Amino acid sequence: MSKSKRLIELMIAVNKRRKFTVRELAEEFSVSNRTIMRDLQALEELGLPLYAEYGPNGGYRLLNERLLPPIVFSEQEAVAIFFAYQSLQHYGSLPFDEEAVTALNKFYYYLPDDTKRTIDKMKQRVIFWSPKRKAPSPHLRLLLDASLQMRPVRVLYDSREGAKSRTIQPIGVYSQNGYWYCPAYCFHREKYLLFRVDRVLQAEQMEEGAKTVDVSGYPLQMWLLPQGQPVSAVYASDPERMPLIAELTTEGVRRCQWEGIFHDELQVNDDGTGTLRLHIKQDDFDYYTEYFLSMGADAVIREPQELREQLRQAAVKLFEAYHASKPSS
Template sequence: MKKSERLNQELIYLSDKKVFHLKELEEAFAISERTALRDIADLEQLGLAFYSETGRSGGYHITNSKLLLPIRFNTAEINAIFFALQAIKNISETPYSNAYQKIQVKLLKNLPTRLQKQINLQEEFVQYVSQPSLNKVTFFDLLLKACINNDLVLAENQQFIKEKQKLQLLDLFYQAGNWFCHAYNLDLKRWFVLRLDKFKVVKQLKPDRVIMSKNELSESYQEYEQKHYCIPYQCLLTKAGEQKVKYNSYPIMKVIHNRQGIYLNGSYNKEELHYLVDYLISLGSEVKIIKSRELKEKYLEKLQRIIQQY
């Protein structure tokens, strides 16, 4: 690691500390005592304000609680930032949809001319093909805040329940061109996976009952998964099938390699069997269902309906 990069990393490392010791820097950055002492002197020149104390409770005491020092990025990190900005532009159904271009312009203007030219060339010769959002999400901002703040919301999403529901959201996730959430219905005491674009009404509520903490929500969902996603299945994959699964898979799916071949293992909830059937059909001839019998039968029924169209 270059010295300038190491100093930058040391600033980040110290940004939330009030006291640090020489030995900490030596161990964290694999440097000698002599190098650590030189780095501390350089950090002081860069603007890190501290005083040293000897003795048992001694060390370097940082006097500015927030480090208002410039964090510098190397060329590889800058390239990574611009690659990421380009890659997420198509996932545009968020409260920040219009911000990506502005962020890119601001970042670009703060770069040296040489790096600006490099980024412009990168955009000219590197094509970004990412999966776009398929549907507009009206209440993304409210749902995101509800998830972060663990708020209780009154919502209308008619995928499973026709009337309004009182929900707590565990998380939001992006899958196959759509945004989803894991939502706990407080009245029914049941978990649902809901598409965000299907929400027609969302209102924040003051809790009229004891709601679960974030940890309790997470534990509740894990228990739900174990209880309801209880029917095991197994499929044989080709190498091309494995690549397709890696590109688009679900958290409860696992790809297993053994001497016999490549397998897709998992378990499903009977209520959501049709989603799994559609997913496996999307893999085409790169998958063969080994078990369960029910899954195989539903898969063949769906294939027959497709064939009958021709």
């Protein structure tokens, strides 16, 4: 076996074992202890973080910040991975901002020149766009780490009633329409709630020994689509939600279909018009007022009456603003 091939296989073996002795590796690769020692030194020079433990039960241990072994990709796989990373560039916040940039730069740097040319051409023809929101989410990584460690977090959350302190235990984070959301168990309300991450003004993990809840049987997918049910069916059973019914023109239907926000909730008639049936919380009124106001007469709210009235007041306010203003000469 050539030295280069042995080094690659040795790196793979070390990453799998995490703890080992020189004799174990020498026997596995059928080489001398001295050869393994030289190979381990070469891997350390490449950046593999090894820690030597002395004594009867000693050996080598791989530290947590380790390098992953090399993986061989086909050209098409390399292009697919590059654009998978690049698709994240339009997000305003990521839980791994710096890591995504450095990983993409490393990956591109070591590609063959002809593969780089293929990617450079494709960058002019393929863009994965998502709305970039201006609202920062500085505590996104902390909430993600807390969900992985299943530890509660004390947050200052800016809700409709104002900024309030509460303790939550995150289930995970997900992105939708340019915003990041964090479903979590709220110890104050004693139930699961959905939090918008950009509204988290302060966050800190609770100390060891703080009260926790078991969310291991509640993966993020269950929050989105519990037991495979459509979102509309799940929300309909939520006592805090009220039905929203909006009648849409053909243009209103096209817009809903194009934006891809609503699926099961949108019913299309034979003539192209449609009806949108949702279940929303009162906290969502401001969002839906802005959304349906932007659709103009292509969407008319029938229920709930409270949202109809809020939308009517917003329309009157908009009319008065334009009626009072004078066109510039």
